[in-house]
Amino acid sequence: MHHYFYNTIYQLRTKEEIILYDKLFDIKEDDEALVKEFLQIEFDVESENHPFSTPKYNAESALWAAKIVYTACQILLYREHKEAELTDLLPAFTQPITTEAILSADLCLRFLPQILAEAKLIDPEDYLIPILESILNQWHYSGIGIPLSLKNLDFELIFSNPCLEQLYIDRVIDKKDKKRAELPQMLEKIRATLGNYTEKYWNEFKKSD
Amino acid sequence: MAENFADHLVQIETVHKEHLGQIRHWDNLKIATEANYIWIKNFNELQLASVELQSIPFTKTFVCIDNLLFPKGSLLPFKKMPNLLWTPIERALSIELSNFNHNFFGIHQSVEIKLIPTEAEQKATVLLLNIHTASNYISNASAIRLKPLKWLLIDTESALIIGEPMLPLDGKAFWQKGNFIFPVGLHLAFLLLEKIIEKKLILSHTQLIWWISECSYCIIDRTMLRPLTISSWKQTLKMD
Numbered sequence: 001m002h003h004y005f006y007n008t009i010y011q012l013r014t015k016e017e018i019i020l021y022d023k024l025f026d027i028k029e030d031d032e033a034l035v036k037e038f039l040q041i042e043f044d045v046e047s048e049n050h051p052f053s054t055p056k057y058n059a060e061s062a063l064w065a066a067k068i069v070y071t072a073c074q075i076l077l078y079r080e081h082k083e084a085e086l087t088d089l090l091p092a093f094t095q096p097i098t099t100e101a102i103l104s105a106d107l108c109l110r111f112l113p114q115i116l117a118e119a120k121l122i123d124p125e126d127y128l129i130p131i132l133e134s135i136l137n138q139w140h141y142s143g144i145g146i147p148l149s150l151k152n153l154d155f156e157l158i159f160s161n162p163c164l165e166q167l168y169i170d171r172v173i174d175k176k177d178k179k180r181a182e183l184p185q186m187l188e189k190i191r192a193t194l195g196n197y198t199e200k201y202w203n204e205f206k207k208s209d
Numbered sequence: 210m211a212e213n214f215a216d217h218l219v220q221i222e223t224v225h226k227e228h229l230g231q232i233r234h235w236d237n238l239k240i241a242t243e244a245n246y247i248w249i250k251n252f253n254e255l256q257l258a259s260v261e262l263q264s265i266p267f268t269k270t271f272v273c274i275d276n277l278l279f280p281k282g283s284l285l286p287f288k289k290m291p292n293l294l295w296t297p298i299e300r301a302l303s304i305e306l307s308n309f310n311h312n313f314f315g316i317h318q319s320v321e322i323k324l325i326p327t328e329a330e331q332k333a334t335v336l337l338l339n340i341h342t343a344s345n346y347i348s349n350a351s352a353i354r355l356k357p358l359k360w361l362l363i364d365t366e367s368a369l370i371i372g373e374p375m376l377p378l379d380g381k382a383f384w385q386k387g388n389f390i391f392p393v394g395l396h397l398a399f400l401l402l403e404k405i406i407e408k409k410l411i412l413s414h415t416q417l418i419w420w421i422s423e424c425s426y427c428i429i430d431r432t433m434l435r436p437l438t439i440s441s442w443k444q445t446l447k448m449d
Contacts, residue, residue: 048440048443049352049438050439051351169351193351193353194353195377196374201353
């Protein structure tokens with residue numbers, strides 16, 4: 001019995017590389033259960049390093065994100081699908097998006113920007129690209145660092161939780177996503193975090209002032 | 210007529226040579242020897258009038274005009290200017306150092322290693338803080354503030370945080386110089402002995418000498434320092 005899905009996600013989380021074992025879009029239930037459990041452990045380890053109190057693990061969104069990343073890679077490698085089929089293969093998250101869901105999904109979704117970049121390299125007019133971009137626009141915590149339209153980003157949920165808010169700011173600074181830092185919702189918060197040491201932490205940001 | 214002081218020469222008998230010691234540091238002077246005499250030239254006005262020169266006994270001052278030597282104040286020439294080989298005074302007069310004293314019995318004397326206040330401004334980069342007061346800030350801090358820092362738990366009450374920019378927390382500040390960490394405003398009493406003291410105190414260069422106060426220190430191994438992260442802090446202090 002192979003657990004290809006689990007193995008791929010395990011590789012992704014531990015070695016930050018994707019290995020596809022077979023052309024396989026159907027994921028078995030026990031494989032899903034394994035991934036949920038594995039991502040729970042990963043979530044707990046990561047949350048040790050979170051400021052304030054971490055939102056709880058949301059297994060559904062973590063699994064959904066893992067599937068998105070897995071399927072996106074499959075599509076990238078074995079393209080046999082028409083445009084219409086792609087949206088079915090990469091469904092939207094059906095449950096309400098909460099802070100828990102954002103952090104849990106990020107475990108895998110944070111790798112989606114690299115897959116998106118790869119897709120753009122292969123074919124800039126690929127149908128896959130707008131689909132992935134719309135996912136990253138909705139789950140924009142995972143999309144920090146890549147040039148997106150940055151329109152209609154929902155910050156209300158992000159800023160409703162101090163932990164997620166600080167993590168978001170940290171990632172914007174870490175990835176030096178200047179465009180996002182200059183959004184009116186972000187600017188003051190980024191400045192507050194950098195404090196007197198903007199030059200030291202992020203020199204380019206200072207220059208634009 | 211303005212006097213030209215470069216024409217002035219001083220003559221002294223060779224047997225009284227040691228008296229020239231007190232003007233040897235005037236490095237503009239040139240010196241030459243002739244039979245039993247030593248000639249010195251190149252004085253400036255201040256030097257000619259100075260106590261150092263005037264107090265040298267057995268000297269005669271001459272003025273050289275048209276290659277004739279006139280004793281100072283005399284209108285009759287004393288003799289023709291001899292041909293001399295001039296050398297800088299510091300080369301002509303060598304310094305003798307006394308021999309090593311084999312009968313010196315002061316070798317058991319010792320200096321006390323201690324710190325003294327200094328006026329020089331130092332940049333504090335090390336902070337000793339109370340873990341209870343720091344906890345709230347560090348557990349909720351932005352990752353970027355913690356990233357450049359390393360830390361070490363000292364005891365159940367305090368932790369040492371090394372690196373800059375320092376955290377905006379209350380604590381005792383220290384500054385780092387090489388392998389030494391001093392309280393701000395203090396440095397070693399004998400700066401010259403710094404390297405020797407360092408060798409005496411530490412076994413390897415991975416070690417830091419942390420001066421807790423003016424007269425007590427503690428050795429910290431750099432390998433004991435950990436990157437400061439929220440998880441490292443929480444897990445060390447067993448917090449939720």
